[in-house]
Amino acid sequence: MATVVVVGGGISGLAAAYYLQRNAAKLGKVILLESSKRTGGWMNSVQHGDGSVFEHGPRSLRPAGKAGRNTLHLVEELGLSKDILVVRRSDPAAKNRFLYVGHKLCALPNSISGVVKTVPPFSRPLLVTLMGEAFAKKNTSPDETIHDFMQRRLGKEFADYAVDAVCRGIFAADCRQLSMRSCFPDIFTLERQHGSLTMGMLKARGSKLENASPLESRAKSEGWASWSLRQGLQQLSDTMTTAVNSNPKCEVRTHTPCWSLVPSSGKIKVCTEGEEILADHVFSAAYSRDLAALLTKDFAELRSELESIKAVSVYVVNLEYLGDHLPLQGFGHLLPSCENPNVLGVVYDSCTFPQHNRRDNPSTRLTVMLGGAWFDGLRTEAGDLPTEERVIEIATGAVCEQLGISHDIQPSKVKVILQKECIPQYTLGHADRLSRIALNLSKSGLPLRLIGSSYRGVSVNDCINNARMEVEGLLCSL
Numbered sequence: 379m380a381t382v383v384v385v386g387g388g389i390s391g392l393a394a395a396y397y398l399q400r401n402a403a404k405l406g407k408v409i410l411l412e413s414s415k416r417t418g419g420w421m422n423s424v425q426h427g428d429g430s431v432f433e434h435g436p437r438s439l440r441p442a443g444k445a446g447r448n449t450l451h452l453v454e455e456l457g458l459s460k461d462i463l464v465v466r467r468s469d470p471a472a473k474n475r476f477l478y479v480g481h482k483l484c485a486l487p488n489s490i491s492g493v494v495k496t497v498p499p500f501s502r503p504l505l506v507t508l509m510g511e512a513f514a515k516k517n518t519s520p521d522e523t524i525h526d527f528m529q530r531r532l533g534k535e536f537a538d539y540a541v542d543a544v545c546r547g548i549f550a551a552d553c554r555q556l557s558m559r560s561c562f563p564d565i566f567t568l569e570r571q572h573g574s575l576t577m578g579m580l581k582a583r584g585s586k587l588e589n590a591s592p593l594e595s596r597a598k599s600e601g602w603a604s605w606s607l608r609q610g611l612q613q614l615s616d617t618m619t620t621a622v623n624s625n626p627k628c629e630v631r632t633h634t635p636c637w638s639l640v641p642s643s644g645k646i647k648v649c650t651e652g653e654e655i656l657a658d659h660v661f662s663a664a665y666s667r668d669l670a671a672l673l674t675k676d677f678a679e680l681r682s683e684l685e686s687i688k689a690v691s692v693y694v695v696n697l698e699y700l701g702d703h704l705p706l707q708g709f710g711h712l713l714p715s716c717e718n719p720n721v722l723g724v725v726y727d728s729c730t731f732p733q734h735n736r737r738d739n740p741s742t743r744l745t746v747m748l749g750g751a752w753f754d755g756l757r758t759e760a761g762d763l764p765t766e767e768r769v770i771e772i773a774t775g776a777v778c779e780q781l782g783i784s785h786d787i788q789p790s791k792v793k794v795i796l797q798k799e800c801i802p803q804y805t806l807g808h809a810d811r812l813s814r815i816a817l818n819l820s821k822s823g824l825p826l827r828l829i830g831s832s833y834r835g836v837s838v839n840d841c842i843n844n845a846r847m848e849v850e851g852l853l854c855s856l
């Protein structure tokens with residue numbers, strides 16, 4: 379009977395352990411090793427005594443797409459359907475997203491009238507941009523930066539404002555560095571298959587749901603745009619941890635860093651502080667650079683490829699103000715890098731999930747995100763990290779300037795968290811890098827499978843779905 383070790387207890391590692399424990403009869407033992415004191419990784423929701431919930435990491439998931447539907451399935455299996463908080467497509471938090479440009483909040487078009495009119499910061503209606511897109515020249519190069527791709531198809535203005543800002547709001551990244559093929563594979567493929575994104579999207583519309591679970595059907599019929607859970611998204615990782623631990627053949631060990639992975643006659647010796655586990659199979663769910671540090675010098679090439687996937691750091695600043703202070707209802711706003719590189723955007727949490735607001739008083743909850751690919755711009759002249767006071771000053775300054783919440787109103791809660799190297803960057807050539815990693819791994823003969831946000835998608839949905847596919851791959855091979 380095989381022993382399987384999962385290194386890393388973020389959502390990817392937990393998903394692998396969860397899908398492995400469902401098939402534990404075929405396996406001997408499943409052990410998940412997590413170096414920190416808690417599972418969940420970046421998934422981190424903090425509940426306060428007054429009922430408020432603050433997210434320091436991911437805050438909402440999309441129900442759409444194969445990976446989105448897979449997570450809904452998981453939620454149902456875990457018995458969490460009753461705790462789902464839904465944002466419908468008709469809600470302001472789904473319809474209204476803003477760009478902060480030229481010292482103004484500009485609504486991104488979300489209706490027919492918004493598409494046919496010229497709305498700031500654009501100099502022509504979105505409809506004209508989309509009509510032009512249908513005739514843009516196709517590119518056949520194996521990869522392109524997101525900015526080059528979008529500028530070619532939708533024009534420079536659209537790429538500089540909308541695309542630049544959205545990439546900051548997903549990858550905290552500079553779209554001039556990122557790979558279109560790896561960050562938005564579906565859109566990249568639309569051009570290959572249909573010659574145009576507009577035409578491709580029109581053809582792909584209204585596909586039917588087959589074998590939908592009750593929650594998926596509900597999501598479709600009620601028009602869900604995104605969702606969270608009553609205790610915050612960490613409720614998902616906590617429930618997965620409990621499910622894995624409740625299987626007698628499986629075990630989640632926190633406070634247990636893996637120190638090294640050493641090949642041993644077709645198996646891997648997994649070394650921790652007090653123990654060596656001889657594993658038949660290892661899933662690495664740690665950041666690729668952390669995995670590189672676990673491999674011996676014999677794997678220099680593999681290590682150097684894994685190390686080349688860099689990640690950016692983000693300051694997450696959660697703010698709560700007593701009273702209703704939002705000038706507009708919506709999901710939040712993003713700043714294109716030309717407006718203010720250091721401030722990525724502001725999420726209007728109290729509008730998106732009012733269920734997470736404190737119970738005793740009306741409140742405005744916001745999350746300001748700073749840094750990302752522009753993180754060094756936040757450092758002092760000496761190159762040091764800014765003090766917590768300075769980070770709060772930047773965040774409350776942004777809220778004052780961009781949302782008109784005066785400096786005279788003191789936040790009732792403030793939490794600053796530095797999320798170090800939290801979002802891996804799929805730069806140009808990422809797909810080739812993954813091919814080289816796969817080749818290196820297969821040559822090495824190591825029974826090691828790679829999952830996690832470093833490789834094929836940073837969204838929680840992708841992390842879970844990719845873990846599931848890797849587990850299925852292993853089970854098929856047994």
Ligand SMILES: Cc1cc2nc3c(=O)[nH]c(=O)nc-3n(C[C@H](O)[C@H](O)[C@H](O)COP(=O)(O)OP(=O)(O)OC[C@H]3O[C@@H](n4cnc5c(N)ncnc54)[C@H](O)[C@@H]3O)c2cc1C
Nearest residue numbers: 386388389390413419420435436437636800830831837838
């Ligand atoms: C601020 C922020 C906001 C986000 N917002 C969203 C959102 O709204 N929606 C969305 O879908 N996604 C969002 N994401 C992305 C998503 O949260 C992450 O991509 C995802 O959680 C990554 O999960 P993971 O398990 O792959 O990695 P991680 O969460 O990094 O987990 C890796 C784990 O491995 C452990 N580890 C590392 N080395 C070792 C070792 N040697 N031994 C043992 N353990 C080890 C680490 O301690 C960690 O717990 C956001 C991310 C951030 C940072």
Ligand SMILES: C=Cc1c2[nH]c(c1C)Cc1[nH]c(c(CCC(=O)O)c1C)Cc1[nH]c(c(C)c1CCC(=O)O)Cc1[nH]c(c(C)c1C=C)C2
Nearest residue numbers: 475476546547548549550710711712722723724725747837
């Ligand atoms: C301002 C910085 C960030 C905000 N969220 C994130 C960052 C870095 C991280 C993030 N947000 C989303 C994902 C998952 C992507 C997916 O494929 O599901 C991640 C890793 C969701 C998301 N957020 C925005 C968009 C357009 C998306 C994609 C999915 C969707 O349409 O819901 C926009 C956005 N993010 C932030 C703000 C303030 C904002 C827009 C107003 C915060």
